[in-house]
Amino acid sequence: MVNPVLLIAVPLGLAFAIPLFALFWKAAVKYIPPAALAFNLVISLLLLPKVLENPVIVSIGDWQPPFCINLVAGPVGVLFSAIIALVGLLVSIYALDYIKEGPTEKYHMLYLLLLTGATGVVLTGDIFNLFVFFEILCISSYALVAYLRERSGIESAVKYLIQGAVGSSLLLIGIGLLYGQFGTLNMADIAEKIASASPISLFVPMVLIITGLGVEAAIFPLNAWLPDAHSSAPSSISAILSGIAIEVGLYAVARVIFTIFGAQSFLPFLALLGILTLLVGEMCAFSQNNIKRMLAYSSIGQIGLILFALAIATSYGVTGGLFQLVSHALSKALLFLTAGYMIYRAGSMEISSLEGVGKKMPLTCLAFTIGAFSLVGLPPFIGFPSKFLVVQAALATQEAIFFVLIGLALLGTVIEAAYFFRVVQVLYFKGQRPNPGRKEAPIIALVPMFILTILIIVIGIYPRLITGVLNSAASELLNRVEYIRSVLG
Amino acid sequence: MGFLNSYIYYIGAFGLILIGLYIILVKRNLIKVIVGLGILDTGVNLFLISVGYITKGTAPIFSRTGIDSEDMVDPVPQALVLTAIVIGVAVLALALSLAIRLYQHYGTLNLRKIREQKW
Numbered sequence: 001m002v003n004p005v006l007l008i009a010v011p012l013g014l015a016f017a018i019p020l021f022a023l024f025w026k027a028a029v030k031y032i033p034p035a036a037l038a039f040n041l042v043i044s045l046l047l048l049p050k051v052l053e054n055p056v057i058v059s060i061g062d063w064q065p066p067f068c069i070n071l072v073a074g075p076v077g078v079l080f081s082a083i084i085a086l087v088g089l090l091v092s093i094y095a096l097d098y099i100k101e102g103p104t105e106k107y108h109m110l111y112l113l114l115l116t117g118a119t120g121v122v123l124t125g126d127i128f129n130l131f132v133f134f135e136i137l138c139i140s141s142y143a144l145v146a147y148l149r150e151r152s153g154i155e156s157a158v159k160y161l162i163q164g165a166v167g168s169s170l171l172l173i174g175i176g177l178l179y180g181q182f183g184t185l186n187m188a189d190i191a192e193k194i195a196s197a198s199p200i201s202l203f204v205p206m207v208l209i210i211t212g213l214g215v216e217a218a219i220f221p222l223n224a225w226l227p228d229a230h231s232s233a234p235s236s237i238s239a240i241l242s243g244i245a246i247e248v249g250l251y252a253v254a255r256v257i258f259t260i261f262g263a264q265s266f267l268p269f270l271a272l273l274g275i276l277t278l279l280v281g282e283m284c285a286f287s288q289n290n291i292k293r294m295l296a297y298s299s300i301g302q303i304g305l306i307l308f309a310l311a312i313a314t315s316y317g318v319t320g321g322l323f324q325l326v327s328h329a330l331s332k333a334l335l336f337l338t339a340g341y342m343i344y345r346a347g348s349m350e351i352s353s354l355e356g357v358g359k360k361m362p363l364t365c366l367a368f369t370i371g372a373f374s375l376v377g378l379p380p381f382i383g384f385p386s387k388f389l390v391v392q393a394a395l396a397t398q399e400a401i402f403f404v405l406i407g408l409a410l411l412g413t414v415i416e417a418a419y420f421f422r423v424v425q426v427l428y429f430k431g432q433r434p435n436p437g438r439k440e441a442p443i444i445a446l447v448p449m450f451i452l453t454i455l456i457i458v459i460g461i462y463p464r465l466i467t468g469v470l471n472s473a474a475s476e477l478l479n480r481v482e483y484i485r486s487v488l489g
Numbered sequence: 490m491g492f493l494n495s496y497i498y499y500i501g502a503f504g505l506i507l508i509g510l511y512i513i514l515v516k517r518n519l520i521k522v523i524v525g526l527g528i529l530d531t532g533v534n535l536f537l538i539s540v541g542y543i544t545k546g547t548a549p550i551f552s553r554t555g556i557d558s559e560d561m562v563d564p565v566p567q568a569l570v571l572t573a574i575v576i577g578v579a580v581l582a583l584a585l586s587l588a589i590r591l592y593q594h595y596g597t598l599n600l601r602k603i604r605e606q607k608w
Contacts, residue, residue: 128569135576142583151594155603158519158587165526165580166513172533172573173506179566180540228606 002046004058004073007081008120011036015112022105029105033092033112040085040119044078051078052472055486057125065125065487066189072125072487075473076322080122080251083326087243087333088115090448094337095236097444107147114140114240118248125487127175127260128185130252131168138164138216141245145233156228163215163225171212177205188487191260191480206261210253217249218303220277227284230296231349235340238292242299243333247325250303254310254318258477264313268401271311275405275412278304282415290349291342294419295335298375301416302328305409309390316396318474319467320389326459326466327374327386334371334452338364341441351423355431364441365427367449372420374456377413382456385463387413498539505532519591519598523584530577534570541566 014036022029050056055074059065071077092111099107113136120133142164146157179185181201182193194202211222218226226246230238257263257270281300288294306328309321341364346353358365374381377388394406440446459465476483493500509529513522541563549561588598595603 128572132572132576135580139576139579139583142580142587146587146590149590152606154587154590154594155606158584158591159606161580161584161587162513162522162526165584166510166529168576169506169509169529169533173536176533176537176540176566176569179537179569183563185565232606 002043002050004043004047004056004071004078004123005060007040007043007085007123008071008116010039011112011116011119015109015116018105018109018112026105029108030096030099033108033115034089034096036112037085037089037092037115040115041082041089044082044085047073047078048082048469051075052469055476057487065489066184066186069129070125070186070487071123072188072483073123074476074483074486075469076251076255076476077123079322079469079473080248081119083329084115084118084122084244084248087329088240090451091236091239091243091333091337094239094340094445094448097442098236098340099234102147102149107144110140110144110147111237111240114144115244118244121248122251125187126185127178127187127190130187131171131175134171134213134216134252135168137245137248138168141229141237141241144237145229145241147234147237148232150232152228152232156225156232160225160229163222167212167215167222169212170208174205174208174212177208181205186487187255187260188484191262192484192488194261202261206256206263206266209256213249213252213256215249216245217253217307218246218277218300219253219307220273220280220300220304223277223300226300227293227296230299231290231292235292235336235343238296239333239336239340242296242336243329246299246303247306247329250306250310250325253307254321254477258313259480259483262480267311267313271308271402271405274304274306274308274311275408276304277301277307278409278412280304282412282419286415286419288419289351291339291351291354291423292336292349294351294423295332295339298416298419299328299332301412302332302375305387305390305412308405308409309393312393312397312402313478314393314397315471315474315478316389316393318477319470320386320393322470322473323386323389323463323467326470327382327456330452330456330459331371331374331381331383334367334449334456335375337445337449337452338368338371338441341445342368345439345441351426354423354426358428360438361440362438363446364449367453368427369424370453370456372424374460376417376420379460380457381460382463384460495544498535498542502532502536502539505529505535508532517599517601519588519600522600523581523588526584527577527581530573530581534573534577537566537570537573 014032051073058071059068117133117137124130142157142161146153182190215222230241278301281297285294285297306321306324309317342357343349374383377383394402509525512525516522543562546560546562549564
């Protein structure tokens with residue numbers, strides 16, 4: 001029997017062992033994050049078949065659930081921890097060569113802490129514990145955004161820190177209000193007792209918690225930090241922030257809305273916010289000249305689409321949202337990783353300076369193109385089945401509001417296609433410069449790009465590989481009675 | 490006066506939270522904004538403590554005889570606040586170290602003058 005606690009304990013312990021290790025043998029420190037995350041990936045995949053039958057509930061300290069801090073390794077938690085470990089592992093392999101300057105041992109420690117925080121958020125069953133893991137995630141990402149110590153990095157880290165700190169204070173006030181009403185912090189216990197509370201006394205904590213989490217999830221009016229932070233961080237960190245951090249924020253929003261509050265009447269508002277986020281993100285991305293800012297705005301757009309799909313709240317809709325989330329994690333990680341070396345070779349982040357890079361580094365650019373096509377939603381890549389499922393779910397609701405909103409979402413996709421095709425055109429067909437000779441990204445960086453590309457194509461052709469897991473994850477999110485029963489017994 | 494007596498901690502806590510938010514939103518100097526974050530944190534911590542507080546309550550130590558469990562304060566919010574204080578310290582320390590770097594790069598801490606990154 002594999003214990004889900006290991007998913008948190010091992011990376012956390014190794015993260016704090018890194019500075020000690022660096023005292024003796026500095027060159028080997030960079031191999032610790034890949035090792036820890038490979039361990040996590042193996043454990044998650046071992047757990048996955050078991051939790052599909054029955055969620056594994058771990059009570060820490062052998063107290064019974066309402067009184068202890070518990071971990072709930074259901075389909076959702078293990079699915080997320082597998083994605084976090086997979087993307088984290090690939091990005092940490094990429095970072096072996098990419099991160100050369102600065103205090104590298106601090107980079108690796110913070111990187112591992114960030115992913116530990118993310119894993120903790122998705123596995124915990126205690127709302128204050130969720131806050132603590134969220135703060136681990138946030139604080140390490142503030143520090144990593146400023147890792148390069150450039151003007152832009154410091155400025156965006158300050159912005160990110162101020163907004164994030166206010167957001168987490170609001171989250172903590174919301175948690176305090178919930179504790180004051182119900183006298184418990186266990187999410188299942190709160191969910192059970194919430195039916196007896198008056199709606200007006202639940203509204204304030206819910207709004208505070210959603211606002212607090214929404215800052216990290218980059219939901220529209222709260223996402224001013226995202227384009228700055230994602231574009232000025234090192235590319236490997238941008239990949240993690242876009243591929244993992246904001247998804248974890250969205251997971252927390254979904255968990256709070258579906259499981260704790262069961263707030264059905266709040267969902268149309270969230271769907272509207274999702275579409276607003278999508279349109280704002282895509283339109284801003286369209287007008288960017290800086291490739292990393294463009295990718296960052298495109299993340300905002302994708303987050304909007306996922307939020308919209310989750311807010312449909314049918315089995316189809318949530319499955320589609322989770323599928324889109326997986327697809328965004330893989331595709332956006334691939335895009336940022338490839339963009340990192342394209343920028344490194346071209347010497348500038350301006351899209352116009354990437355002319356002819358397609359001939360210089362053909363493999364990297366091919367991977368970028370595949371990632372871009374997948375995000376736009378072209379077959380046979382993973383973006384196609386996920387977007388298709390979202391559209392299908394919106395149409396299956398038979399409600400006018402979702403018809404209108406999915407129309408707007410498709411408009412957003414058209415804009416998305418326009419700016420991604422423009423970049424691909426610049427890469428391959430623009431510029432009359434003489435052929436500068438091939439200078440590919442180093443082999444150790446090509447390996448993770450290759451694996452991501454393979455995953456994107458294979459899941460795109462054969463989506464049934466993961467739809468089973470996504471389906472049971474969706475039913476765990478939607479069926480709160482089952483969740484309460486499985487935790488409290 | 491009964492109202493004031495029973496709700497004075499909540500009034501104080503939300504007063505601190507609002508003062509902190511006001512400072513963060515209005516002040517231009519980064520150091521002042523960080524002070525605002527500190528006040529906001531303090532307000533939230535005071536709020537959490539007052540959720541579990543009983544007037545004239547004592548610490549919940551069951552081995553001491555002669556104390557009714559009705560007179561004990563709730564220990565859970567105090568444990569939460571210990572964690573929240575540690576988190577707050579980490580955030581403030583990181584913010585101050587970023588402020589030093591920011592000053593080295595820009596020669597100013599005025600947030601209205603530091604605007605190279607725009608939408």
